[in-house]
Amino acid sequence: MEKATLKVKHRDQLKKNKVKVLRQQGLVPAIIYGGESNTNNINVFVHHVDFDKSLRTEFGKNTVLKLEFELDGKATHENVVTYDVQRDVITKEITHIDFFRVAKGKKIHVNVPLKFEGVAPGSKRGGVLVKKIDSVVVSAEPDQLPPYITIDLSTLEIHDFITVGTLDQSKYDILTHEETSIVRVAAPRLLVEEEEEAVAAEGEEGEEGEEGEESSEGSSDAKAEGGDDASQGDADKAEGKSADAG
Structure with a gap:
């Protein structure tokens, strides 16, 4: 992993009026923390221009x-990563920076951006590419952190x-x-609507088929009942003729 050197000023002993002057000079208050439990936090000032340049990797x-x-x-130094950058809501100028200590052999948790490459064949066929997230949280030693995940x-x-779950995690944990x-x-x-219409049409055809079967059964029953009545009528007429003849 790339490492950038940044000169900062220790600020624990600075008075408030001095802090105000340093802010006017483009220096931003920052804090260094993390690491071993017995390690003290250190307050420093960093020039916002130098800070911006250091992150251009x-x-x-x-x-x-x-x-x-x-x-x-x-003279001393601390190896860190930028944990948080606070900005003014209106001016967007940096107002405070949090630095987190890193050490060889110690894992840290950071957000790693996702880099999308290639063209989805489905999008060429009218599908819509929907990106749900643009970064993931990675746990790794500093020298194993990827700049991005493809x-x-x-x-x-x-x-x-x-x-x-389908991403490679051989060098780090996600x-x-x-x-x-x-x-x-x-x-x-359009395709979804067509599929929904097709399903609805199939459902209607099924209902019509069931209704047709019911109508057919009703007609058959009616005919059968009518036939029985007619047969009974013919039998009554025959009995009447026999009685007249007697």
């Missing part, structure tokens, strides 16, 4: 920074999808739930 916010400063009159779209047909959907190719609305 493919790792972005996950770039390991070597912060150099003087502490108690001695998502290959070239095999996705309509109704296909990719979940977190903490995002394995069933989380990353991307899918949804059927176009």
Whole structure:
């Protein structure tokens, strides 16, 4: 992993009026924390321009920074990653930075962006590519952190999808739930409507068929009953003629 060097100023002993002056000079307050339980937090100032430049690597916010400063009159340094950046709601200027200590052999948890590559065949056939998330939480040692995770779209047909559980985790652990959907190719609305109409039509045909069978059975019963009545009438007439003859 790339490492950038950034010079910062220790600020524990600075008075409030001095802090205000440093802010006007483009220096942003920051804190360094994490690591072993007995490690103290360190407050520093970092110039916002230098900070922005240090993150201009493919790792972005996950770039390991070597912060150099003087502490108690001695030169020292801390290896960190940027944990959080607070900005002014209106001006968007950086107001505070949280740095998290990193050490070789110690895993850290960071958000790693997803990089989508290729064209889904399903989208060429009218499907709609739906991206559900753009990053995952990764646990790894600093030198094993990837700058991004590639998502290959070239095999996705309509109704296909990719979940977190299908990603390679041979060099790091992904903490995002394995069933989380990353991307899918949804059927176009027109196709969905046509399928729904076809299902509805099949249902109507089935109902009509059942009604036809019922009507047919009713007609047969009526005819049968009519036939029985006619036969009974003929029998009555025959008995009447026999009585007259007697």
